[in-house]
Amino acid sequence: MSTAADERNARAPWALTAPALMLFVGVLLIPLAMTVMLSFHDWGQYKGIEPVFILKNWHEIATDPYYAEMFWRTFRIAILTTLLTALLGAPEAYILNRMSGRWKSIFLLVILGPLLISVVARTLGWALLFGGNNGLVNKLLMSAGVIRSPIPFMFTETGMVVALAHVMMPFMVLSVWAALQRLDPQIENAAMSLGAGPVTIIRRIIMPQIMPGVLSGAIIVFSLSASAFATPAIIGGRRLKVAATLAYDEFLNTLNWPLGAAVATLLLVALVLIVVGSNALIERRYAEVFR
């Protein structure tokens, strides 16, 4: 019945989380708030940043079709990347899960190994293979006479989607893999004993159960792709900009920080809305499987 002890107990959680909380506030919340504030400031070629409150940057983003196109491209690339990883990653995880003992661990390593290599190195690999006339694959195919001119890859949306899908694949495979682990090991036999063929088993029994895994993998891949910087920067360069590379350019090349901040803020808000919204939808739709 000592109130002093109660008070101490009530304060303990706060005290214990304080260091992490301070770090969180210091390196995430404060810079984030400053970025949002920055997006309302003015900027001029000669006067630099002026700490006033105006809607100039937001107005520019809202009215100039350049930004609409750029954001549309960003999300188009992210959606296509997500579709591609889901289409390839889900069967990949399923096949992996059906492998026996040793092969399973070897291929799991093959799939997850790339995570240990920098995104830049992995994307540069694509550039080495398909980069214009000097790309290895292009050179080979041209000298073999299969194609006349190099396959367009660099500075194309297709190239960006392919490279991003390659980089993001492990996240999708892992997410589907986790869902597959929750399956009853006898579930396929159960369906088979009731007369279901292999296609029916996959379509009616396996797919609905791993769908939450595919969808949560899709959320991860989508948000990482939409905000990806390194891969679009290398494949798309200055010619084919997405939101992240544009914000980077505004900050470091044009030095128009407020406009860059507005682009970054919009990207963040859009992503948060999409992710939170789809997550809520998924959880409602798949309540039975998630429980």
Next chain:
Amino acid sequence: MAYLELDRVAKQFGAQTVVDDFSLAVGKGEFISFLGPSGCGKTTTLQMIAGFVDPTRGAIRLEDKNLAAIHPAKRGLGIVFQSYALFPHMTAAENVAFGLEMRNVPRGERAERVRAALAMVGLAGYEDRHPRRMSGGQQQRVALARALVIKPSVLLLDEPLSNLDAKLREEMQIELRQIQRTIGTTTILVTHDQNEAMSLSDRIVVMSQGKIEQIGTPQETYERPASAFVSQFLGKTNDFAGTIDRTVVPTQLVAGSWRAPAPAGLSGPVTVSVRPERIGFGDAGLSAKIMTRIFQGNHWLFQCDSECGPAIVIRQNDGQAQPAEGDAVRLTWRPEDMSVRARAGA
């Protein structure tokens, strides 16, 4: 004629022989239990019948058709898995309807049969529940309904009751037996619970290390165990070392100071098995001393130290005075209550 027949079936995983020389003829409508300790190959045998595991040797025939040529999806067997393996994304009704859908049963008839199957297992009104929102016993019933609704030629049950608590298990045992009697489906139950096997089955197949030890009715396996393994595995038993003396006329079976006319066909060292509830206290017989006496309500349990080793005796609590701890007693039993086997290595 046998309905389902296993003919010298064997299964090897690599170098390990998991099931060996397994022959069994199951009659139509019979309820058979595979009983044995963990890892003795019960599930493997069941999965070979189901078609999920291919036998290394031997043949399995259903109504004289070789099952090896029939894909598991076409065998038309009903299977209840130990984990139930219900489809979690479907409601109870959808789970039960799945097998009918695969058989292209028209929608109207399907709904009617699903309703009837769920009602039969006592789950009327649970049609729209998802498995994860049901108790273990209810899930088990859905699995049973799902297997039965397709009118399977054989029902295979792999320890279906092992996840249930004791009371529910007993209820389900009774219910399972009733359902099986009503619809007359040939049934094979895998279990490692001897009480379950005894109370449910027409015949029990006792297995040990992939081999059949004995096939017989519950009474036969209990009262005439074919091997030491069977008598040990099915309830408590006393094994006494004895000898058959053919030098005297008539020949005698001797165990300590207990003696009886010798059964035909055996000589030399033997093992005498007697169930604890068949031993009584008398004036002549095996001399023993009572070490502990435990009161268990409807019966007394005595642990004795006899001249042929430790012995357990169970006496009905019929209101008569019972010997106390430390008393010297004589253990006796009727010759027909024992089973005598040749004793190896003596």
